[in-house]
Structures are given as C-alpha cells and as structure tokens.
Amino acid sequence: MSFASSSHAYPNPSFDISDRKVAYFSMEIALSKSLPTYSGGLGMLAGDTLRSAADTGVSMVAISLVHRRGYFEQHLDAAGQQTESDVVWSPESTLPSANQTITLRMQNRDITLCAWRFDVVGVTGHVIPVFLLDADVDGNDPWDQHLTDHLYGGDTYYRLCQETILGLGGIHLLHALGCQPEVCHMNEGHAALLTIGLLEARLAPSPIYAATDADADAIKQRCVFTTHTPVPAGHDKFGIDQMIQILGHERSSAIERFNCIHNGLLNMTYLALRFSRYVNGVAMLHGKVSQQMFPEYQVHAITNGVHAATWLAQPFQQLFDKEIPSWRHDNQYFRSVYGIEASIIDATHAVSKQRLFDTVRQRTGLQFDPDILTLGFARRVATYKRANLVLYSPERLIAIAERLGGLQILMAGKSHPADNAGKSIIRGIFTAAAKLEHSKLRVLYLENYDWELGEQLTNGVDVWLNTPLRPYEASGTSGMKAALNGVPSLSIMDGWWVEGCAENITGWCIENTEDEVAQAEYLYDKLENAVAPLYRDKVLWAEMRRHCIAMNGTFFNTHRMLGQYVSNAYFPASASVAASDQIVTSEVAQAVLV
Numbered sequence: 141m142s143f144a145s146s147s148h149a150y151p152n153p154s155f156d157i158s159d160r161k162v163a164y165f166s167m168e169i170a171l172s173k174s175l176p177t178y179s180g181g182l183g184m185l186a187g188d189t190l191r192s193a194a195d196t197g198v199s200m201v202a203i204s205l206v207h208r209r210g211y212f213e214q215h216l217d218a219a220g221q222q223t224e225s226d227v228v229w230s231p232e233s234t235l236p237s238a239n240q241t242i243t244l245r246m247q248n249r250d251i252t253l254c255a256w257r258f259d260v261v262g263v264t265g266h267v268i269p270v271f272l273l274d275a276d277v278d279g280n281d282p283w284d285q286h287l288t289d290h291l292y293g294g295d296t297y298y299r300l301c302q303e304t305i306l307g308l309g310g311i312h313l314l315h316a317l318g319c320q321p322e323v324c325h326m327n328e329g330h331a332a333l334l335t336i337g338l339l340e341a342r343l344a345p346s347p348i349y350a351a352t353d354a355d356a357d358a359i360k361q362r363c364v365f366t367t368h369t370p371v372p373a374g375h376d377k378f379g380i381d382q383m384i385q386i387l388g389h390e391r392s393s394a395i396e397r398f399n400c401i402h403n404g405l406l407n408m409t410y411l412a413l414r415f416s417r418y419v420n421g422v423a424m425l426h427g428k429v430s431q432q433m434f435p436e437y438q439v440h441a442i443t444n445g446v447h448a449a450t451w452l453a454q455p456f457q458q459l460f461d462k463e464i465p466s467w468r469h470d471n472q473y474f475r476s477v478y479g480i481e482a483s484i485i486d487a488t489h490a491v492s493k494q495r496l497f498d499t500v501r502q503r504t505g506l507q508f509d510p511d512i513l514t515l516g517f518a519r520r521v522a523t524y525k526r527a528n529l530v531l532y533s534p535e536r537l538i539a540i541a542e543r544l545g546g547l548q549i550l551m552a553g554k555s556h557p558a559d560n561a562g563k564s565i566i567r568g569i570f571t572a573a574a575k576l577e578h579s580k581l582r583v584l585y586l587e588n589y590d591w592e593l594g595e596q597l598t599n600g601v602d603v604w605l606n607t608p609l610r611p612y613e614a615s616g617t618s619g620m621k622a623a624l625n626g627v628p629s630l631s632i633m634d635g636w637w638v639e640g641c642a643e644n645i646t647g648w649c650i651e652n653t654e655d656e657v658a659q660a661e662y663l664y665d666k667l668e669n670a671v672a673p674l675y676r677d678k679v680l681w682a683e684m685r686r687h688c689i690a691m692n693g694t695f696f697n698t699h700r701m702l703g704q705y706v707s708n709a710y711f712p713a714s715a716s717v718a719a720s721d722q723i724v725t726s727e728v729a730q731a732v733l734v
C-alpha cells in the first residue's frame with residue numbers, strides 16, 4: 141500500500157505523549173488518501189484539524205478506531221443502483237504499533253484492545269500522534285474481534301460497542317501511555333463515553349457509583365464537545381437494556397444518576413452536553429439552531445474550516461509558495477492574493493479544470509469541454525441535501541443550457557448502505573440525467589466519491605452548488621475547499637454560506653423557500669440571470685476567483701478554526717472570553733427559527 145499523503149512517517153517507535161495537553165476523539169478521521177478510516181465530512185474535518193494542529197504546533201494527540209474494512213467502496217450500475225464492497229486494509233503492514241494493550245470490561249466480559257499509530261507531521265516537523273484502537277486481538281471473543289471492522293456498520297448494539305471502545309478504551313489507552321490530557325475534545329457525540337472513562341479513572345480503585353457531584357464537575361472542567369448536525373439521525377440513542385448489557389450496571393447507574401438519560405434512552409449528545417465545560421456548533425447559524433435544541437445548555441459556535449495545503453490544487457500551491465510562502469503555517473497571508481494578477485489566478489484554476497476533465501475521461505470515456513460553464517455537486521447523499529433539486533425541471537435546465545451555449549454538471553456522492561431513500565435519490569438522478577441527453581447539456585454522476593474525487597471536483601469545476609434544506613446543513617466544508625481554489629458557490633443560505641456569501645463577489649445565494657418547485661425556480665433564476673452573465677465576462681470572473689481566495693480562503697480554514705478552539709474552548713484566558721463569543725442572532729437565523 142502506498143501513501144499519497146506526505147503527512148505520514150515511520151519515526152521512533154517509542155513516542156512520549158505524556159506532555160500532550162489536548163486529546164481529540166473522533167469516530168472517523170481522514171488520515172491519508174489510502175486509508176479507509178473515514179466516511180465523509182466529519183472525518184475530513186477531524187483529519188484537517190489534526191493537520192492544522194501539526195502545522196501550528198498544538199499540543200495534541202488523537203484517538204479513533206482502526207476500521208479494518210473501512211466505510212465502503214461504492215459501485216453504481218447503469219441505472220444508478222448502488223452496491224457496496226469492503227475496503228480491507230492491514231494496519232500491521234502499514235503502521236507502527238503503539239506497543240500498548242489495554243483490557244476493558246464490556247458486555248460482561250473482558251476485551252483486549254491494541255492500537256496502531258499514525259503520525260500526522262506538520263510543516264515544521266511537529267507531530268500529532270493518532271492512535272487507532274483495534275479489537276482484532278487473539279484471545280478476544282471471536283465476535284468482539286470484528287468490533288473495529290466497519291465504520292458506521294452493524295446495528296445499534298454494534299455501534300454502542302464501538303463507542304464504548306472509542307470513549308472508554310481511548311481514555312484508558314492514553315492513561316496507559318502516560319498521558320493525562322488537560323482537555324478532551326469530543327468531535328461529535330460518538331465519543332461521549334470518554335467522560336465515563338475519565339470518571340472511572342478518577343475514582344479508581346473505587347467503583348464509579350461512588351462518584352459525587354464534585355467528581356462529575358471535575359470531569360466537566362476538562363471536556364469540550366462539538367455537535368455537528370441538527371438532523372435527529374446524527375444524535376445516537378440507545379436503549380437502557382443495551383446500555384446495561386454493554387456497559388454493565390455500575391457505569392449505567394452512574395450515567396442515570398448524573399441525568400444523562402433522555403426520554404428513556406442513553407443519548408450520546410446529552411451525555412456529552414452534561415459533562416462538557418464548552419459546547420459548540422460548527423457555524424454561527426448552527427450554533428444558534430443547536431442552542432434552541434438544547435436550551436438548558438450554553439452553546440457557542442466555531443465555524444469549520446479546511447486544511448489549505450490538503451485541498452489546494454498543486455498549481456496553486458506552487459504559485460503561492462512563490463508569491464506568499466508564509467501561507468503554509470499562517471493562512472491569513474492568503475489575503476495578499478490581491479497582490480497577484482487575477483488573470484494568473486484564472487489560468488491556474490484552468491489547469492485544475494483540465495485535470496478534472498482528464499480524470500472524467502479516464503473514468504467514463506466522456507469528454508467534457510473546458511470552455512463550458514461547469515457546476516459541481518458532491519456530497520453524502522442524505523435527503524436534506526437535495527442532490528436532485530438542480531434536475532427538478534429538465535425543460536428549464538435545457539433552456540438555460542441553450543441560452544448559455546452549454547452547461548455541464550458533475551455530481552457524486554455515496555449513500556449509507558442502509559439508507560434506501562438516499563439510494564433512490566441516486567437512481568432518480570440517473571433517470572433524470574438519461575432524459576436530459578442534449579447537445580448543450582451534460583449531467584454526469586461519478587462513482588465512489590472520496591478524498592481524491594472530492595479534491596478534483598472542488599478545485600476543478602467553475603461553480604460549487606449547494607442546495608440543502610435549511611437549517612440542516614450545519615456547516616458544509618466542500619464549498620470551502622472550492623473557495624480556496626478560486627471557485628465560487630451557488631448555495632442556499634445555510635451553514636457556512638451565511639458567513640461566506642458576498643453576493644456577486646464570492647458567489648451567490650439561492651433565496652430560501654419552503655416550496656420545492658419555487659426553490660428550484662430560484663436556483664434556475666440565479667443561474668441564468670446572475671451566474672451566466674458573469675461567466676461571460678472573463679475579467680470579472682477572474683476577479684471573483686481571487687475574491688474567493690482572499691476573502692473566504694483566508695477565513696474558512698482549519699488553522700483559523702483550531703486557533704479559535706485553542707483560545708475560546710481549550711484554554712480560555714478567562715470565563716469572560718468563553719462567554720464573549722455567544723451567538724449573535726442575525727436576521728437570517730431569526731428567519732429560520734421562527
């Protein structure tokens with residue numbers, strides 16, 4: 141197996157992590173293009189966070205699971221029917237061992253966990269070690285050996301076992317390795333059981349049911365929680381019976397006693413909320429929405445970002461290394477892209493566009509035209525993301541394409557294997573695309589959306605399209621990758637776009653409406669009357685590309701985001717600092733929430 145990413149090395153087998161201050165826990169982390177340890181946006185964000193931590197020298201260590209069979213590889217037949225296959229990899233022939241095992245009591249039996257270490261290496265050589273927990277250990281119950289095989293696979297029982305390994309196993313591993321982190325960051329509720337791990341370790345050798353409110357508060361002072369979606373399916377819930385079966389009576393009674401049972405269920409979001417000193421959403425609007433979902437807790441907001449060096453196309457990297465070399469450790473220097481001719485930015489983007497079309501031809505045999513306006517839409521296929529909205533009215537779309545002298549749309553996205561609604565959306569797009577066969581319009585859905593394809597699509601198309609049902613797109617990060625590469629967005633005012641949209645400068649907003657027909661119409665109107673005229677003006681379009689980088693690339697990156705986590709969440713200078721970033725209620729937010 142070869143590594144496409146350079147942020148990996150085989151350094152010293154014994155690595156001292158005892159001085160690490162922040163422990164970052166995530167069920168998925170996109171570490172390398174060749175490792176299937178992520179599913180989508182959450183894992184990308186986690187990986188980008190660690191890459192920025194490495195570049196900017198943050199004292200951090202990370203925990204995840206090994207996912208020996210990955211998420212899945214997507215196959216689509218001619219009708220758009222999705223099938224899946226495992227992505228099997230072998231950590232023993234890929235990564236150094238952590239040289240540490242721990243034993244955890246769960247399901248009323250012992251399980252031994254080992255771990256593999258992946259080093260994320262920053263621009264100045266600072267390393268963030270990531271430990272991937274692995275249950276495939278000789279002597280474990282044969283069923284248990286498969287508990288770290290499938291990311292988001294199996295039923296709720298399997299999932300709770302995985303979350304127990306992540307949270308409780310992760311804390312015990314860190315302690316075994318000599319690390320007592322000052323701050324534990326839960327990247328989504330999947331990791332919430334780390335709080336119980338901390339409580340258990342604090343009380344040991346006394347049993348956890350001896351915990352007092354003072355003990356619980358001490359844990360709370362050390363924990364930070366980021367919630368990532370208002371969609372109910374994103375908030376894991378488990379039955380009380382399952383909780384007791386897997387965690388046992390002692391931990392379960394502690395969870396109950398500290399009021400972490402919500403509506404009769406073990407709710408990972410409430411567990412995380414209960415034990416966190418700082419809670420945040422992933423964009424300003426999402427913070428506001430989350431505040432309304434959890435009125436009894438104070439919810440802040442830190443807007444997501446992307447790791448610039450990961451998502452910038454090579455030609456841009458070379459240009460910026462020459463013109464603004466400090467960008468690699470400090471993304472604020474992107475602002476000085478205004479010192480580079482807009483036409484050079486435009487020409488640099490054209491290289492990415494051609495590369496994307498070369499990839500399309502290699503994969504499908506189809507030839508796309510680099511002179512024609514090309515829209516991109518690629519995301520996890522969840523119903524609220526409405527991948528099919530742009531195809532709502534074929535006649536209207538064809539009319540627009542004719543007036544424009546041509547229009548190309550590239551799409552991609554995986555549906556979770558158990559999400560039949562998502563799968564039927566993909567089939568629907570294939571059906572619609574087949575009917576749209578027209579000399580001026582091309583719609584193509586590419587197979588197996590992943591890191592590589594995400595990179596090529598976001599940096600190669602002309603406009604990045606985003607049509608979620610507001611306010612369900614908590615942040616979205618693909619549009620940020622596009623912006624960094626000089627690609628404007630055409631998007632509903634949701635997630636990050638509320639903060640990133642300067643009309644006709646960094647892109648366009650699609651007015652929001654509840655009515656689906658009207659929503660598609662608004663999209664077509666913008667495309668025809670705002671996007672198309674600007675595209676015809678090569679000078680203005682090139683300037684727009686530059687605005688995207690200067691205004692949005694400078695802000696929507698994980699260097700800035702992580703800086704905010706450090707100063708507002710991990711190590712606030714005082715309580716007043718932590719309180720001062722409370723959500724400002726914008727009119728947009730008000731409009732959504734009434």
Ligand SMILES: *Cc1c(COP(=O)(O)O)cnc(C)c1O
Pocket residue numbers: 179180181182184518519520589590591594595615616617618619621
């Ligand atoms: C960036 C990325 C995502 C997340 O993008 P969204 O805009 O949040 O949908 C998902 N999957 C892949 C492969 C990505 O590169």
